[in-house]
């Protein structure tokens with residue numbers, strides 16, 4: 001499976017299964033607010049980022065921190 005196909009699959013999965021979380025939360029990897037979560041897993045709640053594909057229990061709730069992460073991530077990506 002190519003990376004693009006994997007992301008496409010994740011996208012469909014996320015749209016189908018996930019709910020949008022309440023309040024402002026951000027991805028710890030890329031600072032995106034396009035996060036969704038899955039509940040009912042053994043690990044508790046797992047967040048999924050639609051922008052970078054991050055999956056995990058950690059999120060950022062501070063918008064300023066998220067903005068910094070976002071800037072760095074965009075820089076990294078445009079290299």
Ligand SMILES: [Zn+2]
Nearest residue numbers: 027030049052
């Ligand atoms: Zn992300």
